[in-house]
Amino acid sequence: xxxxxxxxxxxxxxxxxxxxxxxxxxxxxxxxxxxxxxxxxxxxxxxxxxxxxxxxxxxxxxxxxxxxxxxxxxxxxxxxxxxxxxxxxxxxxxxxxxxxxxxxxxxxxxxxxxxxxxxxxxxxxxxxxxxxxxxxxxxxxxxxxxxxxxxxxxxxxxxxxxxxxxxxxxxxxxxxxxxxxxxxxxxxxxxxxxxxxxxxxxxxxxxxxxxxxxxxxxxxxxxxxxxxxxxxxxxxxxxxxxxxxxxxxxxxxxxxxxxxxxxxxxxxxxxxxxxxxxxxxxxxxxxxxxxxxxxxxxxxxxxxxxxxxxxxxxxxxxxxxxxxxxxxxxxxxxxxxxxxxxxxxxxxxxxxxxxxxxxxxxxxxxxxxxxxxxxxxxxxxxxxxxxxxxxxxxxxxxxxxxxxxxxxxxxxxxxxxxxxxxxxxxxxxxxxxxxxxxxxx
Amino acid sequence: xxxxxxxxxxxxxxxxxxxxxxxxxxxxxxxxxxxxxxxxxxxxxxxxxxxxxxxxxxxxxxxxxxxxxxxxxxxxxxxxxxxxxxxxxxxxxxxxxxxxxxxxxxxxxxxxxxxxxxxxxxxxxxxxxxxxxxxxxxxxxxxxxxxxxxxxxxxxxxxxxxxxxxxxxxxxxxxxxxxxxxxxxxxxxxxxxxxxxxxxxxxxxxxxxxxxxxxxxxxxxxxxxxxxxxxxxxxxxxxxxxxxxxxxxxxxxxxxxxxxxxxxxxxxxxxxxxxxxxxxxxxxxxxxxxxxxxxxxxxxxxxxxxx
Numbered sequence: 093x094x095x096x097x098x099x100x101x102x103x104x105x106x107x108x109x110x111x112x113x114x115x116x117x118x119x120x121x122x123x124x125x126x127x128x129x130x131x132x133x134x135x136x137x138x139x140x141x142x143x144x145x146x147x148x149x150x151x152x153x154x155x156x157x158x159x160x161x162x163x164x165x166x167x168x169x170x171x172x173x174x175x176x177x178x179x180x181x182x183x184x185x186x187x188x189x190x191x192x193x194x195x196x197x198x199x200x201x202x203x204x205x206x207x208x209x210x211x212x213x214x215x216x217x218x219x220x221x222x223x224x225x226x227x228x229x230x231x232x233x234x235x236x237x238x239x240x241x242x243x244x245x246x247x248x249x250x251x252x253x254x255x256x257x258x259x260x261x262x263x264x265x266x267x268x269x270x271x272x273x274x275x276x277x278x279x280x281x282x283x284x285x286x287x288x289x290x291x292x293x294x295x296x297x298x299x300x301x302x303x304x305x306x307x308x309x310x311x312x313x314x315x316x317x318x319x320x321x322x323x324x325x326x327x328x329x330x331x332x333x334x335x336x337x338x339x340x341x342x343x344x345x346x347x348x349x350x351x352x353x354x355x356x357x358x359x360x361x362x363x364x365x366x367x368x369x370x371x372x373x374x375x376x377x378x379x380x381x382x383x384x385x386x387x388x389x390x391x392x393x394x395x396x397x398x399x400x401x402x403x404x405x406x407x408x409x410x411x412x413x414x415x416x417x418x419x420x421x422x423x424x425x426x427x428x429x430x431x432x433x434x435x436x437x438x439x440x441x442x443x444x445x446x447x448x449x450x451x452x453x454x455x456x457x458x459x460x461x462x463x464x465x466x467x468x469x470x471x472x473x474x475x476x477x478x479x480x481x482x483x484x485x486x487x488x489x490x491x492x493x494x495x496x497x498x499x500x501x502x503x504x505x506x507x508x509x510x511x512x513x514x515x516x517x518x519x520x521x522x523x524x525x526x527x528x529x530x531x532x533x
Numbered sequence: 534x535x536x537x538x539x540x541x542x543x544x545x546x547x548x549x550x551x552x553x554x555x556x557x558x559x560x561x562x563x564x565x566x567x568x569x570x571x572x573x574x575x576x577x578x579x580x581x582x583x584x585x586x587x588x589x590x591x592x593x594x595x596x597x598x599x600x601x602x603x604x605x606x607x608x609x610x611x612x613x614x615x616x617x618x619x620x621x622x623x624x625x626x627x628x629x630x631x632x633x634x635x636x637x638x639x640x641x642x643x644x645x646x647x648x649x650x651x652x653x654x655x656x657x658x659x660x661x662x663x664x665x666x667x668x669x670x671x672x673x674x675x676x677x678x679x680x681x682x683x684x685x686x687x688x689x690x691x692x693x694x695x696x697x698x699x700x701x702x703x704x705x706x707x708x709x710x711x712x713x714x715x716x717x718x719x720x721x722x723x724x725x726x727x728x729x730x731x732x733x734x735x736x737x738x739x740x741x742x743x744x745x746x747x748x749x750x751x752x753x754x755x756x757x758x759x760x761x762x763x764x765x766x767x768x769x770x771x772x773x774x775x776x777x778x779x780x781x782x783x784x785x786x787x788x789x790x791x792x793x794x795x796x797x798x799x800x801x802x803x804x805x806x807x808x809x810x811x812x813x814x815x816x817x818x819x820x821x822x823x824x825x826x827x828x829x830x831x832x833x834x835x836x837x838x839x840x
Binding site: 160161163180182183184185296352354356357415416486487492498500504507508509531 | 584585586587588589600604605606607671672673674690691694695696697698779781782783784785786787797800801802803804
C-alpha cells in the first residue's frame with residue numbers, strides 16, 4: 093500500500109510540475125509572435141523568411157486563435173491584428189506607434205490612404221498600420237450574366253459589340269432591371285418558388301443596408317451630435333430601407349433578392365445561384381477563386397438621379413504592437429515590412445489589396461502571371477466614393493442588437509414580420525437614442 | 534481498552550491524513566485554481582470598467598449592477614428568455630426522459646441495443662446537433678415542413694426564421710436532450726422491487742394508479758435530482774442557442790439567452806468584461822434562488838420513505 097501511495101504521489105507531483113511548466117512562456121528574444129486568421133495558414137511564410145533573412149528575427153505565427161482570448165495570457169502575440177473598425181476598442185492593448193514612426197526615416201504614414209489612417213489614429217495617437225483594405229463593390233457572376241445575354245441585351249438596348257456586364261454608370265433602376273432578369277422561378281400553386289436570384293440579401297450585418305442609407309444621402313448619427321443621437325427616421329433612411337425591402341419582397345418586377353426565409357436556404361453568390369452582391373467583402377475573393385467562380389467587380393450602382401452619390405464602406409485590416417510585448421522595436425521592424433510594399437505584394441497573391449496610395453501602380457507593375465483576372469482598377473475608383481464607418485465604439489454593438497434585429501422583421505412575410513418601414517425605423521431610433529441616453533446620460 | 538471519541542478521531546486522522554491529502558488535496562487544488570479563483574476574480578471584475586483589451590481599469594462600485602438592473606433592456610429580455618427556455622424545455626425533457634426510461638425498462642428482446650441507440654446521439658457535440666436540427670427545421674427545404682406538407686398542412690411554420698417561433702423551435706429541439714436524465718430515471722426504475730407491482734396488480738390497481746402510487750414516489754429522489762440538473766442546464770444553455778442564433782440571438786434577439794448575451798458583451802465590441810462579470814453574478818443569484826426554490830418545493834414531492 094505504501095509503495096502504491098508513493099508511486100501515486102510521484103505521478104501527481106510530475107503532473108503538477110508539468111502543468112506549471114507548460115504555463116511558462118518561452119521568451120525567445122529572437123522570435124516574434126503573430127496571430128493570424130485560419131485561412132492565412134502558410135500564406136505568408138515567404139514573407140516571414142524574407143524578414144528573417146533581413147533581420148535575423150524569426151516570426152512564429154499561430155492561426156485561427158481568437159485574439160480576445162490570447163490577450164493577457166502567456167501566449168499573447170507581439171503583433172496584434174486589429175482593424176479600422178475595432179481599433180478604438182482595442183487601443184488599451186496596443187502601443188502608440190507615433191514615436192516609432194517619427195523616429196524612423198523610412199516610415200511615413202503619408203503612403204497610406206488618408207481615410208484609413210484617420211480611423212487608426214485616436215486622439216493624435218497611431219495605434220496600428222493598415223495592411224489590406226475592404227471597400228464596397230458590386231460583385232457579379234459572369235457565367236449567370238452570359239446565360240441571360242439575349243434578355244439583357246434587349247432590356248438595355250445593347251448591340252453585339254457591347255458587354256452585358258454591369259456598367260460603372262448603372263443606377264438603381266438598371267440594377268433592379270438586371271436583377272429581375274437574372275432571377276428565375278417556377279410557379280407552385282399561387283406562389284413563386286425561386287431557383288436563382290439576381291442579388292444577395294445581407295442580413296447578418298449592416299453592410300448592404302448602410303450602403304443604401306449613405307448613397308441616398310442619409311447618415312446613421314445626426315451631424316454634430318457627437319455620435320450619440322441617431323438620424324434613422326430621415327426621409328433618406330426611409331427611402332433606403334424601402335429599397336432594401338422591395339428588393340427582397342417586391343412584386344415580380346421588383347423582387348430579385350431572397351427574403352429572410354429564402355436566404356436561409358443556401359442562396360448565395362458563393363453557391364453560384366445568385367448573380368450579384370452589393371457591398372460584399374474583399375476578404376471573400378480567395379474563396380471565390382478557390383471554388384472556380386467566374387466573377388468580376390464593378391462600381392456600386394447609384395440612386396436614380398444621383399450619379400455622384402458616395403456611400404460605399406471602406407475599412408482595413410491593420411496590425412499593431414502589443415502593449416505587453418518585450419520586443420516592441422523588433423515588432424515595429426516587422427510591422428514596417430508587413431504593412432509596406434513587400435507585404436502588400438505578398439498579400440495580393442491571396443486576393444488582399446494593400447492600403448498603400450500607390451497600390452494600383454504596384455499591382456500594374458507585377459508580372460503578368462501575378463495579375464488577377466478581375467478589373468482591379470474598379471477598387472481604386474470605388475475607394476474615392478467610399479467612407480469609413482462612424483468612429484464610435486458602440487456602433488457595431490448597436491447595429492447588431494438594435495438595428496438589424498428590427499430591419500430583419502421587414503425582410504420576410506409571416507409570423508413576427510413587419511411591413512411598415514416608418515414604424516420600424518421609429519422604433520430603432522427610440523432604442524438607439526435611449527441606449528446612448530442610458531449609457532452617457 | 535476503548536478509546537474516547539476524540540482520541541479515536543485523532544488516531545485515525547494521523548493514520549489517514551496522507552490519504553486525505555492524496556485524494557482530497559488534488560481535487561482541492563483543482564477547485565481553488567479552476568473554480569474559486571475565477572469566481573473571486575469575476576467578483577472583483579464586476580466592480581470595474583475592465584474591457585478585454587484595456588489593462589487599465591477603474592473601480593466603478595455598483596455601477597455595472599445598477600446599469601444591468603435599471604437600464605439594460607436586453608439584460609431583462611435575455612433573463613426572461615432563459616427562464617422561459619429553462620422551464621419549458623425542462624418540463625419537456627422531464628417528460629421525454631421519464632417516458633423513454635420507462636420504455637427502456639421493459640423486458641424486450643435486444644433492450645441493450647435500444648438503450649445504446651437512444652443514448653448514442655448524446656455523445657455527438659451539441660454544435661453538430663444544432664447544425665443538423667437547423668437543416669431539419671429549415672422552412673423551405675427542411676424535412677419537418679416537407680412531412681407537414683405531405684400531411685396537408687398549408688400554412689407552414691417558419692420555425693427558427695421567425696422571431697415569434699425561434700425560441701419555441703429551440704425548446705422543441707432541446708426536449709430531445711434526455712440522454713443522462715433518461716439514464717438516471719432508468720437506474721431509479723430498475724431499483725424498484727418488482728413485487729410491489731405484483732401486489733398492486735393482484736389488488737387490481739390499474740397501470741396509471743401503479744405509476745402514481747408506486748413508480749413516481751419511489752423515483753422522486755431521482756426526479757428531484759433531475760429537476761435540479763435540468764433547471765441549471767436550461768439556464769446555462771449555450772451551444773444550441775449559439776448555433777441556432779448565429780452566436781448573436783438571431784433572429785431579432787429572439788434566441789438571446791442570457792449566456793449568449795453575456796458572451797456577446799464580453800467578447801464582442803466594445804468588449805465590456807467588467808459589465809459581463811456583473812451580469813454573471815446577477816445571474817448566479819437567480820440560479821441560486823431557483824435552486825433554493827427547487828429544494829423547498831422538493832419537500833412536497835420527494836418521498837423519503839414510502840415503505
